[in-house]
Amino acid sequence: xxxxxxxxxxxxxxxxxxxxxxxxxxxxxxxxxxxxxxxxxxxxxxxxxxxxxxxxxxxxxxxxxxxxxxxxxxxxxxxxxxxxxxxxxxxxxxxxxxxxxxxxxxxxxxxxxxxxxxxxxxxxxxxxxxxxxxxxxxxxxxxxxxxxxxxxxxxxx
Numbered sequence: 098x099x100x101x102x103x104x105x106x107x108x109x110x111x112x113x114x115x116x117x118x119x120x121x122x123x124x125x126x127x128x129x130x131x132x133x134x135x136x137x138x139x140x141x142x143x144x145x146x147x148x149x150x151x152x153x154x155x156x157x158x159x160x161x162x163x164x165x166x167x168x169x170x171x172x173x174x175x176x177x178x179x180x181x182x183x184x185x186x187x188x189x190x191x192x193x194x195x196x197x198x199x200x201x202x203x204x205x206x207x208x209x210x211x212x213x214x215x216x217x218x219x220x221x222x223x224x225x226x227x228x229x230x231x232x233x234x235x236x237x238x239x240x241x242x243x244x245x246x247x248x249x250x251x252x253x254x
Contacts, residue, residue, distance in 0.1 A: 122174030124201065126209040131157030135225035139243055142186050143223060151223065154213075158206045159223040166218025169253040173208045174201045178252040184245045191238055195251065204229045206244070214250050222246040 131139075136157040143151045143159055151161045171177050176199045183192040200208045206224030214220045224244045226232065232240040 122172050122201075124173035124208065126173060126212075127155035129156060129205055129228070131225040131227045135227055135243075139223045139225050142243060148221075151221075154209055156205065156209045156228055157225055158210055158228050160210050160213060161221040162214060163219040163221060163247075164214070164217070166215030166250060168216025168218075168250075170215050171200060171212045171250065171253045173212060174199065175212070176200075176254040177211060177250060178254075179211065179248050179250055181246055181248045185238075186243050186245060191244075197252075197254075204244075207246075207248075211248060211250060214248075216250055216253055219247070219249045222248060 136153070139157075139159050140153075148161065151159050153159050176197065178195065178197040180195040181193065182190060184190050200211055204224065206222055206228040209228070210220060210222045210224075222245070224246065226241045226243065229242065229244045230238055230240070234240045238244070
């Protein structure tokens with residue numbers, strides 16, 4: 098029994114020593130790009146509403162950093178706590194609250210854009226349909242909707 102325990106510990110030590118230093122997060126935020134028509138529609142919304150300082154992400158979503166934050170940085174696989182408000186382009190709110198979730202389990206627009214701010218930061222996100230819920234209706238959100246979010250990154254776990 099003592100020899101088995103020693104062999105097990107040696108095997109465990111070997112396995113641990115050979116383990117790669119990888120956080121398991123290998124997400125490419127630029128791999129999925131919104132169609133040009135959606136990108137143009139978001140850009141038109143930004144222009145028509147005189148939103149200055151917005152930038153285009155490589156995925157085709159648009160964002161405006163309202164406060165970069167000073168705390169911890171998230172990556173696309175981080176678990177975060179965020180306070181948010183989601184509206185349609187007509188200003189009607191469809192959701193709001195504070196929630197904790199993994200950025201790998203939400204719409205691509207969030208996965209791509211939330212890591213642009215640090216804890217305490219605030220970002221306004223303009224997400225084309227293909228980086229949100231697509232063409233199908235989803236929980237009261239009509240298919241093909243451009244979504245606007247105001248997000249404060251409260252914590253990164």
